[in-house]
Amino acid sequence: MKEIVAQPLTPEDFAPFGDVIERGADPISINAGMCERHHDLARLDIQGGATGISLFDAEPRALPYEFNLVERHPLGSQAFLPMTMAPFLVIVAEDKDGTPAPPKAFLTQPGQGVNFYRNTWHGVLTPLESPDGTPGLFAVVDRIGDGANLEEYRFLESFKVVQF
């Protein structure tokens, strides 16, 4: 089985796939200095539907993590905002003539979310187990509406993601 070494998630490495939603160097100070606003961090791209907020509650996984399924959403970007400080695994793949290229994997730091651009191949939501039993809870900002907004692709051979 092919191994993928998970990399730390950085905006530079993730740029082809989406936005890393994290605190930056130049926030706006609001509320008399009591709060920093890191402004407008995601390129939302919702086609022919509404933008909405949902919660995803996913089963935490462990590394090494095996998978063969990726998916993408032709009609909208999809942002994952962790509601805990536990890290999660972000699997993505470039597109090559309509099917995914070999995937990459990133591991988040506490306080990082991601926004997958519309049509980015990505793995299903994979929070990682933490010793204190933190749930795999995320706020998701994506497209609400009818239409064929899910395309799945199953690789013939599974991949195994291992820790860097």
Added chain:
Amino acid sequence: MKEIVAQPLTPEDFAPFGDVIERGADPISINAGMCERHHDLARLDIQGGATGISLFDAEPRALPYEFNLVERHPLGSQAFLPMTMAPFLVIVAEDKDGTPAPPKAFLTQPGQGVNFYRNTWHGVLTPLESPDGTPGLFAVVDRIGDGANLEEYRFLESFKVVQF
């Protein structure tokens, strides 16, 4: 100084002010049963601008908490999605002829966010101190764009929020 006893945050009590964004009784099962999608939990209402995702990093406060300032946003709803499991304080007030009525205060449970409806009077973001030094980090879904989207009101007398 007038005291306000913080109440547990429930959708019923919060209904005049906005949405409680929390897991519900009837999620959609996705990802082969590994994830529950609690679908479309907030009534976003963005006027004449774009919907965006920002991060707010606020100084955690302690109870009892004194305040005399509330604000509202005439051009858009504003959702606060905590990126930690620490509770936060939600202060709101009904409108009475253009100024806020006496405020109410709610205390969240882990995994609860809120979406203030457009034009709801509310206090500034007030995460609460936790023993392990958790930061006051939130993802915020609100209006991105120019325009007069902030109205502030300062009560003549401060209020003091105390624990229920």
